[in-house]
Amino acid sequence: MSNDYLRAEGVLEGSVVSLAGPAGDPLDWDGGGTFQATMYLSEEMLRRGWKARGAFDEEKAWIMAAEKDKSRRPCHLVVDCDVVVAGSGAGGSVAASVLAEAGMRVAVIEKSSWQPARTLPREEAHGFRTMYERSGFLTTDDGGVGILAGATLGGGTTINWGASWRTPEHIRKEWSETYGCADFANDVFDTAVEQVCERMGVRDSGFSFGPADQVFMDALERMGCQAGPMPRNCQAPAGECSQFCAFGCPSGHKRDAPSTWLADACRHRAVCFTEAFAVRIVTRPRVSPSGQRAREVVGLLVEHRPWPAAVAGSGGPEPAFRIFFRCDKVFAANGAIGTPALLLRSGVEGNGHVGKHLKLHPAQVVWGQFGDDFRSYRAGSRSSDGDNVVKSGMDAPVSAGLLSVKDMSPRYATLRDIEDLACPNGQSVRSNSAAPEGAGRVGMWSGTMFSAFSVEVAQWGREDNHGPMMAVPVGHPGIIAALLPWTSPAQHRLAMSRLDRTALFLVYQRDRGEGSVTLDDNGQPSVQYWPCLEDRRDMTRAMILGLKSLVASGAERIGTLTQSNESECVLRGDGARDVNQYLANVARFGVQYLRTPVLSAHQMGSARMGGDPAQSVFDPNGESWEVKGLFVSDTSAFPSATGANPMVTAMALAHMVATKAAKESSLQKFTKNC
Ligand SMILES: Cc1cc2nc3c(=O)[nH]c(=O)nc-3n(C[C@H](O)[C@H](O)[C@H](O)COP(=O)(O)OP(=O)(O)OC[C@H]3O[C@@H](n4cnc5c(N)ncnc54)[C@H](O)[C@@H]3O)c2cc1C
Numbered sequence: 001m002s003n004d005y006l007r008a009e010g011v012l013e014g015s016v017v018s019l020a021g022p023a024g025d026p027l028d029w030d031g032g033g034t035f036q037a038t039m040y041l042s043e044e045m046l047r048r049g050w051k052a053r054g055a056f057d058e059e060k061a062w063i064m065a066a067e068k069d070k071s072r073r074p075c076h077l078v079v080d081c082d083v084v085v086a087g088s089g090a091g092g093s094v095a096a097s098v099l100a101e102a103g104m105r106v107a108v109i110e111k112s113s114w115q116p117a118r119t120l121p122r123e124e125a126h127g128f129r130t131m132y133e134r135s136g137f138l139t140t141d142d143g144g145v146g147i148l149a150g151a152t153l154g155g156g157t158t159i160n161w162g163a164s165w166r167t168p169e170h171i172r173k174e175w176s177e178t179y180g181c182a183d184f185a186n187d188v189f190d191t192a193v194e195q196v197c198e199r200m201g202v203r204d205s206g207f208s209f210g211p212a213d214q215v216f217m218d219a220l221e222r223m224g225c226q227a228g229p230m231p232r233n234c235q236a237p238a239g240e241c242s243q244f245c246a247f248g249c250p251s252g253h254k255r256d257a258p259s260t261w262l263a264d265a266c267r268h269r270a271v272c273f274t275e276a277f278a279v280r281i282v283t284r285p286r287v288s289p290s291g292q293r294a295r296e297v298v299g300l301l302v303e304h305r306p307w308p309a310a311v312a313g314s315g316g317p318e319p320a321f322r323i324f325f326r327c328d329k330v331f332a333a334n335g336a337i338g339t340p341a342l343l344l345r346s347g348v349e350g351n352g353h354v355g356k357h358l359k360l361h362p363a364q365v366v367w368g369q370f371g372d373d374f375r376s377y378r379a380g381s382r383s384s385d386g387d388n389v390v391k392s393g394m395d396a397p398v399s400a401g402l403l404s405v406k407d408m409s410p411r412y413a414t415l416r417d418i419e420d421l422a423c424p425n426g427q428s429v430r431s432n433s434a435a436p437e438g439a440g441r442v443g444m445w446s447g448t449m450f451s452a453f454s455v456e457v458a459q460w461g462r463e464d465n466h467g468p469m470m471a472v473p474v475g476h477p478g479i480i481a482a483l484l485p486w487t488s489p490a491q492h493r494l495a496m497s498r499l500d501r502t503a504l505f506l507v508y509q510r511d512r513g514e515g516s517v518t519l520d521d522n523g524q525p526s527v528q529y530w531p532c533l534e535d536r537r538d539m540t541r542a543m544i545l546g547l548k549s550l551v552a553s554g555a556e557r558i559g560t561l562t563q564s565n566e567s568e569c570v571l572r573g574d575g576a577r578d579v580n581q582y583l584a585n586v587a588r589f590g591v592q593y594l595r596t597p598v599l600s601a602h603q604m605g606s607a608r609m610g611g612d613p614a615q616s617v618f619d620p621n622g623e624s625w626e627v628k629g630l631f632v633s634d635t636s637a638f639p640s641a642t643g644a645n646p647m648v649t650a651m652a653l654a655h656m657v658a659t660k661a662a663k664e665s666s667l668q669k670f671t672k673n674c
Pocket residue numbers: 086087088089090091092109110111112148149150151152153154155156157159160161162163164165246276277278279333334335336338339342450601602603633634635636645646647648650
């Protein structure tokens with residue numbers, strides 16, 4: 001286990017307070033639990049030098065009046081602090097660290113639980129149940145899109161795949177010029193990005209590709225396409241990836257939020273509250289509002305909801321233990337699904353833009369199965385330090401030191417180009433030159449995962465800059481079983497029995513289209529989204545490129561996720577079909593509503609920042625146009641989709657917003673004292 005991680009874990013052990021009670025000795029909710037919980041939490045707060053007290057009747061009445069609480073349920077504890085950060089993920093953790101370091105007393109509120117590395121499940125079903133939103137997939141209302149989002153201390157950073165892209169230049173330009181947020185294009189954001197990448201240990205060399213990523217790179221290169229090493233925040237020595245980053249990194253080598261920003265925040269006296277659900281931001285009218293903001297923050301109402309029982313959305317057993325965090329600043333960082341829900345529960349409307357403009361980077365997977373004559377790659381037989389040098393960011397070279405993203409325009413393939421490419425003959429190219437090791441094995445679960453990417457079909461630096469990236473997804477058997485088409489028990493059994501010789505290629509689209517987040521009857525988020533026609537066309541284009549490159553690598557069977565007898569094509573032996581005919585069918589069929597499962601792991605834009613109060617929820621400094629003291633620090637604030645994986649952008653945005661808010665706050669204190 002990495003020493004950095006062990007040090008961070010030591011800090012967190014003293015700073016994470018579970019509202020469920022001490023580990024191994026949970027509070028007894030059925031018999032006098034409220035009193036017991038109040039005593040336990042008051043003592044925990046006192047031990048850390050915080051002020052907390054039971055809510056007296058008078059105070060209860062005031063809190064209930066302020067929040068117009070129709071349920072009239074009592075609030076049990078009042079805690080005073082300077083700022084509450086609701087959500088402990090990519091954005092929340094960074095905001096907490098910056099604010100705590102600036103001397104503020106910070107409470108981090110996380111609805112789920114903390115699992116130290118040594119207690120991580122390392123088991124797919126348990127991992128999904130305890131570390132993911134809705135214990136697996138949160139789906140859109142119609143079931144058309146399956147959304148993966150982390151729900152654990154550290155949010156998505158704890159369970160994500162470690163890709164760490166600096167915000168592409170064309171996105172920064174767009175956010176500045178089209179959305180009126182000038183600082184994204186200047187050195188204010190540069191500084192934030194660099195500080196984030198430094199703390200996260202982002203690197204694009206020093207690791208070796210996993211065998212499946214080598215299949216991907218070679219497959220694309222066989223097609224004459226760009227592929228390169230993914231920038232990552234994992235410090236594992238070459239060949240030592242744990243393969244479990246989707247359920248927390250058991251070796252502690254991935255620099256997730258708990259091991260970096262949250263530990264830093266706690267070193268500066270922040271406290272993380274877990275199994276603590278942010279119910280509502282409490283506001284009151286301002287005495288003398290000047291300009292836009294007629295209301296101001298007075299605190300955040302939080303409920304204990306047992307995790308993971310609360311994921312189903314029912315809100316957990318009654319009566320919930322409630323804490324009022326009294327403060328004049330709240331940072332909303334519940335992620336792009338949770339933040340609009342929190343704002344809507346709090347009566348923040350953002351001129352009708354709260355919950356609108358949701359972006360998902362809709363994704364597809366294509367797959368290829370290899371036969372015994374496929375000569376497998378050894379983990380690490382190709383490394384990121386080889387001839388493929390990548391620097392993330394639009395102006396940097398992306399492949400082989402020869403090709404920059406700018407240079408890619410002549411090679412950008414349109415659907416017509418891809419359709420016109422003669423499909424390579426699998427027979428003649430199926431043996432690759434790497435050393436054999438276990439005939440036919442692709443090695444999906446060995447070596448460094450998610451370590452290669454391609455922007456061949458993306459339109460970075462061109463036209464409207466939309467279009468998909470491609471990579472090799474991290475997939476474990478349970479999720480793959482759920483996604484593979486089921487046309488018959490025999491077909492599904494065969495596909496699953498051949499997983500160790502299957503390569504999966506992921507396609508994720510920078511979406512032009514958008515969806516929305518609304519509240520259901522329980523006050524929980526519900527999501528509406530389906531990719532628009534142009535986005536579906538782009539995804540199909542990349543799927544075809546992926547399928548062709550799998551043919552070029554010698555796959556003996558290729559397919560998509562579409563629920564249809566036509567979803568796969570046998571290329572050799574019994575049942576072999578004409579591959580060009582099959583690809584024409586895939587192009588024609590495209591991504592079909594409720595027949596092709598669309599996936600998402602990147603939610604963004606549902607409470608966007610912008611320069612125009614009529615078109616955005618938060619101003620360019622990240623403060624609400626409506627409520628003074630309400631800030632945003634997560635992916636919901638993105639003015640549009642990033643195209644590249646969003647974690648570093650969310651962190652840099654949070655860094656920028658929190659740094660400005662801390663400066664403004666100390667300036668106000670200074671002026672007051674003068
Ligand atoms: C499987 C997977 C793989 C990914 N891989 C990558 C990758 O390789 N690179 C990359 O850049 N991005 C990746 N992402 C996306 C990335 O992790 C997210 O974009 C990022 O974490 C979002 O940051 P955030 O701050 O907006 O929200 P999150 O990190 O999701 O944090 C939000 C937190 O708020 C909590 N919360 C929600 N509602 C409440 C409430 N009412 N009260 C209290 N707490 C609440 C949630 O439990 C969660 O912990 C991946 C995501 C997934 C799911």
